[in-house]
Amino acid sequence: MRQTTGWAVHAPGAPLTPWTFERRDLRDDDVAVTVHYSGICGSDLRAVRHGDAASMPLVAGHEMTGTVTAVGPAVTRFQVGDPVAVGNVVDSCGTCPACLDHSENWCYAYPTVTYHGKDRVDGTMTQGGFAQEYVAREAFVYHLPPQLDAAAAAPLLCAGATAFAPLRHWQAGPGKTVGVVGIGGLGHLGVKFAHAMGAHVIAFTTSQDKAAQARALGADEAILSTDPEQMNAAQWRCDLILDTVGAPHRLDAYLRALTLDGTLCTVGIPDQDWQVDPMSLLYGAKRLAGGGGDGTRRVQEMLDFCATHSVLPEVEVVPASDINHALSRLEANDVRYRFVLDMSK
Ligand SMILES: [Zn+2]
Ligand SMILES: [Zn+2]
Incomplete structure (x- = not known):
């Protein structure tokens, strides 16, 4: 297993603290991503404040941008060093009408969500992107157009x-x-x-x-x-x-x-x-x-649209170590318009 550290909540409403946990070893079609920036979504706030105590410790976060650091042997679309992004869906059944339409976010069998989801292979609970590293199937990893600022782009992956x-x-x-x-x-x-x-x-x-x-x-x-x-x-x-x-x-x-x-x-x-x-x-x-989120085809289209039309979210970038302060400010609606965590700080 691969060790990484993230910001975890250990009880509903408790402050987030640094936590070392394991990511899976790369499967054939997996990509390992070093997370540089992670956006804070309203659903992250709900998860850490009002989530299910039985599924904690929990690392939230489902708007990541970063760099590929390793690929499984069957990966064809990514190489080490590629700028990439990961959103709120990391797997799905692959065979239902929604998945066949590349609308995996509406998978009839429910998609595997980025955190607090159930891995389709080993049944373990997924942990999210407020962490140094994420591992996902390549089909659910996106190319981040190089024109886009990696910090500002993070909230594109869900919002x-x-x-x-x-x-x-x-x-x-x-x-x-x-x-x-x-x-x-x-x-x-x-x-x-x-x-x-x-x-x-x-x-x-x-x-x-x-x-x-x-x-x-x-x-x-x-x-x-x-x-x-x-x-x-x-x-x-x-x-x-x-x-x-x-x-x-x-x-x-x-x-x-x-x-x-x-x-x-x-x-x-x-x-x-x-x-x-x-x-x-x-x-x-x-x-x-x-509506809510989107599937793999249109998320990539959206990122490419943002690069072509120079559209980026307005963000406030804060050190990951300030995550608790950022969550409190989000709770008070005190943000224009999204927080992004710099995971290196
Ligand atoms: Zn979200
Ligand atoms: Zn499906």
Whole structure:
């Protein structure tokens, strides 16, 4: 086995501490990656604060960029020294309709997630990317385009994939109006992607401050969702709305802001059921959709798109040794817009 060190939580809510643990020896199609940068996602915060005590110690983290340090004998796409990235899915069944479509994140048999997942070969629990090294099958490792800053690129592997997928699926582009609800880690990427794709972008936010930020990120308009007059004026305007808000909220006003046949795609995960007035959905034959992450084909496409269009998340890079402070600040919503850990510090 290979030894590595990471930042582990040993009990729900406890501070993370350095921990030495084992990675598997390389299988034939495995790639070993030295992790240089690891993004902090909202789901990492949930896992370390409210995760299952029985599965701790737990190393979270599923947005990594780094360098290949070793490859198994059957690996064909990577060599030692390649800049690479690993996201939130590291294996899947490979045979279901979702996997055959390269949408492994929706594997019918559930994908092996990067941490707190069950390895499909030996049944052990996966440990995540807040660590010096990660080992994954090459099919779930991505080439990191050299134009992309490795620190800023890390959040693309989860937040980026989640924001990009619906925009591509519903063909955001010239002539389309795209709304983005919530200007945080996911939403700010939604604005940047939709703008880079050539869509007219409307940001929906609750504060004047965030409205100004959204315009700076590339939004053509910003609408205060707390102002009924502005929301009324937004009716029938958006072909697609990407709703990134993770707090409970009603969807009616956003459904009314859709064009005929328009789609409201939710990617936030509130801890309460959605509330929807049926007429806001029915009138205009609107669609309510969901999303989260993406499969191997489109994650690579997203990374390549970012290189071509110079799109990167806005990040605050902090030493890995400051991880507990960063998690507390994330808990207080005090970040613009994602934290990235420098694993060398
Ligand atoms: Zn994530
Ligand atoms: Zn599958």
